[in-house]
Amino acid sequence: MSQEDATPHRLGLATDAHVRYVQGLDSKKDELDYWLTEHLRLNGVYWGLTAIHLLGKPNALPRQETLDFVLSCQHPNGGFGAAPGHDAHMLSTVSAVQILAMIDALDELDSRGPDIADLQDPSSGSFYGDEWGEDDTRFLYGALNALSLLGSLSLVNLDKAATYVESCANFDGGYGVKPGAESHSGQIFTCLAALSICGRLDTVNREKLTGWLSERQTPGGGLNGRPEKTEDVCYSWWVLASLAILGRTHWIDRSALANFILSSQDAENGGISDRPGNMVDVWHTCFGLAGLSLLEYPAGMQGERRAKYVVLQTSNVRYEAGGPSYNETAMSSTTGFYAKV
Numbered sequence: 601m602s603q604e605d606a607t608p609h610r611l612g613l614a615t616d617a618h619v620r621y622v623q624g625l626d627s628k629k630d631e632l633d634y635w636l637t638e639h640l641r642l643n644g645v646y647w648g649l650t651a652i653h654l655l656g657k658p659n660a661l662p663r664q665e666t667l668d669f670v671l672s673c674q675h676p677n678g679g680f681g682a683a684p685g686h687d688a689h690m691l692s693t694v695s696a697v698q699i700l701a702m703i704d705a706l707d708e709l710d711s712r713g714p715d716i717a718d719l720q721d722p723s724s725g726s727f728y729g730d731e732w733g734e735d736d737t738r739f740l741y742g743a744l745n746a747l748s749l750l751g752s753l754s755l756v757n758l759d760k761a762a763t764y765v766e767s768c769a770n771f772d773g774g775y776g777v778k779p780g781a782e783s784h785s786g787q788i789f790t791c792l793a794a795l796s797i798c799g800r801l802d803t804v805n806r807e808k809l810t811g812w813l814s815e816r817q818t819p820g821g822g823l824n825g826r827p828e829k830t831e832d833v834c835y836s837w838w839v840l841a842s843l844a845i846l847g848r849t850h851w852i853d854r855s856a857l858a859n860f861i862l863s864s865q866d867a868e869n870g871g872i873s874d875r876p877g878n879m880v881d882v883w884h885t886c887f888g889l890a891g892l893s894l895l896e897y898p899a900g901m902q903g904e905r906r907a908k909y910v911v912l913q914t915s916n917v918r919y920e921a922g923g924p925s926y927n928e929t930a931m932s933s934t935t936g937f938y939a940k941v
């Protein structure tokens with residue numbers, strides 16, 4: 601393939617195929633994967649919905665069915681599970697709030713909003729994911745994101761939350777899942793976005809962190825999550841959004857990254873995979889498109905439409921189906937992110 605053939609504009613974004621792919625996700629109930637990923641169902645709806653919004657087809661999924669499904673996941677205490685009958689958790693609750701925000705249905709929560717503020721540890725400022733008490737900077741960010749969308753940030757202690765995030769900073773400028781943990785691009789995104797919402801980006805070591813983030817680009821144009829790791833489309837979001845918060849997306853080769861993402865799409869059947877040639881999934885489809893949106897690709901995805909949906913993106917976590925092993929972070933942008941940076 602010649603250099604000219606490899607340019608993003610020659611590859612093009614297969615918009616119609618991606619919309620059809622997202623629309624078809626819910627029709628695969630006879631496939632094992634559908635049930636193995638039940639613990640991600642609400643997150644999956646969020647990723648699919650975000651994808652069609654980014655593609656400029658916000659009505660490609662039925663609004664009433666989406667609303668009914670989200671509300672069917674809510675518990676009497678206001679929190680949301682990943683699917684009907686699942687325990688309430690911060691991550692699915694955040695997805696629920698984000699979905700409702702995207703379909704202009706937040707008023708459905710008027711009578712029984714989730715008690716997210718109760719999950720903040722009053723001594724450390726961090727947040728638990730659920731009543732069992734596991735804490736993680738992803739939960740802290742997710743909580744602030746959802747509370748921001750709900751207009752309820754005043755219910756929590758933002759100073760303590762910011763201080764906790766600062767305690768997770770490392771010598772390389774990055775952040776880990778908790779104090780002393782290794783820097784990781786996904787965690788860096790959640791910490792930067794949380795600090796942005798708290799109005800405390802002044803605490804960030806911008807020079808070191810921008811350098812670390814820009815070193816995530818590989819010769820193939822993609823970005824990786826940590827040193828020595830393979831590039832992966834979803835990090836197009838975590839790394840690039842972090843650089844966007846710092847105002848430095850120009851520290852990487854933007855054209856090479858767009859080309860990497862576009863090379864990872866299935867132009868015929870729709871969907872985007874983690875890297876060229878692999879199986880597509882809704883997670884990488886969402887974050888590949890989110891990465892392209894930050895790159896302002898395609899050119900039509902700019903202005904009001906782009907701004908609105910990038911602001912509404914959020915944070916989640918993905919675990920391997922059937923096990924608790926940490927796979928890769930699935931968060932995304934922020935509310936308050938573009939508004940406050």
Ligand SMILES: [Zn+2]
Nearest residue numbers: 832834874928
């Ligand atoms: Zn990935």
